[in-house]
Amino acid sequence: MSHLPVQTKDTAPEASKPFLEQAEKAYGFIPNLTAVFAASPAMIEAYGVLSSHFEKTDLTPTERQIVMMTNSRLNGCTYCMSAHSTISQMQKVDADVVAALRNGTEIADPKLQALHVFTAQLNEARGYVTQAQVDAFLAAGYTEANILDVILGTGLKTLSNYTNHISETPIDAPFQPTAWDVPKEKVAVNA
Secondary structure, three states, X not given: OOOOOOOOOOOOOHHHHHHHHHHHHXXXXXXXXXXXXXXXXXXXXXXXXXXXXXXXXXXXXXXXHHHHHHHHHHOOOHHHHHHHHHHHHHOOOOHHHHHHHHHOOOOOOHHHHHHHHHHHHHHHOOOOOOHHHHHHHHHOOOOHHHHXXXXXXXXXXXXXXXXXXXXXXXXXXXXXXXXXOOOOOOOOOOO
């Protein structure tokens, strides 16, 4: 049972309505997650601001999806895994990368795998990564700024994943073809 309702332009607080309209322009519909966020004008605005800042990082679209999908998978967020699988297809992320992220398996590209592993380590350790883990990430070709970029993306996914958990956000029709279920057994990312 959902604890938070999916808002509409009629039920959302006045301060949230401009953000709902922006989402509708961007996607052609208002995603249910955005509509849930709309109950709090601060949350809907914060999520939009963080999203736009995450897009400004040095990470490529594929790398950003790795951060978001790795966190969403580890957090067991069916809504975000479905949505980001669709968005990844739209952004032309390699299908093998998306499959690895959905299944929690290794990504063939060593640099992308290093990002996947570091993101998982950061998530699972709640930020308490070791110096060796940081060094391995940097040795793969990432920068100190990218460490902070991964933290930014992790924070972004924490907002959406936790909201989806508590609201049991229904998956939108456009994301249904890439629906994802939480695996019965958690598959650890190769560290």
